[in-house]
Amino acid sequence: MMIGAFERLGAAMRRLRVFAVSESRRGAPVARKSLPCRAPVRKSPAGRKMIAFGARFMTNADVARVFNEIADLLEIKGESAFRVNSYRRVARSVGELAEDINEVAARGGLAAIPGVGKSSAEKIQELLDTGRVTVREQLAQEVPVSLLELLRIPGMGPKKAALLWKQRGVDSLDALQAAIDAGGLADLKGFGPKSIEKIRKGIEFLRSSGARTRVGVAWEIAERMRDAVAAMSGVTRVEHAGSLRRGCETVGDLDLLCIAADGPSVIERFTKLPDVKDVLAAGDTKGSVVVEYAPGRSIQVDLRVVPAESFGAAWQYFTGSKEHNVRLRERAVRRGWSLNEYALSQGERIVAAASEEEIYQALDLPWIPPELREDRGEFELTETPLDLVTAGDIRGELHMHTTASDGKFSIEEMACAARERGYEYICITDHTASSAIANGLDAERMREHIRAVRAADAVLDDITILVGAEVDIRADGSLDYDDDLLAQLDWVVASNHYHMSDDRDANTQRALAAIRNPYVNLLAHPTGRIINRREAMPIDIEAIAAAAADSGTALEINSNHLRLDLKDQHARLAAERGACISINCDAHHVSHFDQIRFGVATARRAWIRRAQVVNTWPLKKLRRFVAKKRSAAKH
């Protein structure tokens, strides 16, 4: 389904619920406390409407949001940075947990979450039970919560925000804007003319940057910037760093690292590149600029310059994540050493600096692939995982469209494009009747389409064209085609496009019903999210993963940079439970095959090995996968 065409449709069908009881996989029903409803539509930071599922109970993201809020409020109050940090740690841990926090609480597992101790466990429990945390409510009495808006301004931290509030009564972004316009910040200590100008620009940047940037957009800009820096005389190497190198689905900024002897000169030229709209900082070794990549759309780009001998230490530092860096540096400290972006050193003596491999090795660690550097268990590794899936491992695309439904190219054109990429096989999976909006095929047109695909396969050499369909899952979990028709297909993709609801059990049951169908081989984009536009529908990923593993059904990592669905943490859990994964581009256009890198990056972040990915397999093995599920159903 082409993204965008049907988003509104799904939103219209969504309902608010007042109470939900979910069946946990262990059999005990987990009561989810019904909570006051939130508006089903809220504004994304960009000001664009973000479609959300109605609040019925606390989600992991809700808990994370509350703990981050407590941390910000405490910080403005001047609370110990370590204590503040511990709240942020809880927020991060809960936010990225694949398991539903309500279920974790129900089995008494809260305190086992990394960073969650007795005190935080109690607060989470209170939040799940009542929708509130006493500490947060008390803090909100002391500090206006709207003051936290100020923290989103670059360069505005807790100390300055506190000062503005206490000295000038500023308690929101609008109030700050008004104070600046009225000249009300003059003679406030620490706020000279340059600071005020910076804040003004910062507010402007907020408006033009908005939400985190999707990796598909960021990638293109990063490549342009990399080329521009690489073209400078004196620059011998430029690399991606930060979240971009770690393969994250969205990035807050672009981080580039380069080798050059003359840092200040490189930084100066960096700040004068054509697309640079504003310079946030420009020193001897690093610079930060704002790049306008489309009218009214901006992103921050950070460049760090280091000498060649420090490259390894610098790349390690600048790749992060921050949490990974802190763990690694603590490890150095325990050995009586110190690690920074220049070197791993013991006093004056350099232990390692030139390459990442040397640094990790000196700390008794294997080189860790960037996608794994999130402090999610990578410090337990004893050797570099060499079998993580790579883009080169992908042998075929198993989810793609042609002009028969809503694709832009013919069967032959798509097949030739795939062949050019070196793919051994593809499967044409056009939409079915329920997707009338996407020109879905009814049974009769589908039978014709099968003949057309077979004919194309007979004509084209060096690639096998399989025939399949992306079959819509109906409200009751049944499929658009009957089994007789499905049996004629080589590979069947099942998708829920129209019955995404805020009812986790209903969503899960639809997915499970599809997975149980002996002809369904792949559950596509299982949560239906559109990044920055539509939230994931709630699902029981553990139940879905277990059923997929049991039945021999693959779960998708949809590589479209708007989807990346399953997301990393869900995919990791699914693969750990034995489910096979298929990484697809959902190609509607020949150019969409390029998106595979984002799906592969997501899979690597999920610690997925090539053997777990069905479209890295030879065709024969893939056919056995299909045959096995079909024959199991006959016994």
Next chain:
DNA sequence: GCCGTTTTCGGCCCGACTGTTTTCAGTCG
């Protein structure tokens, strides 16, 4: 507030850039 192949108490990563601070705090990476 959390946590433990030297710890249940005492640590908690380390450095760059900015502004008006006459010696460094605040913010960010």
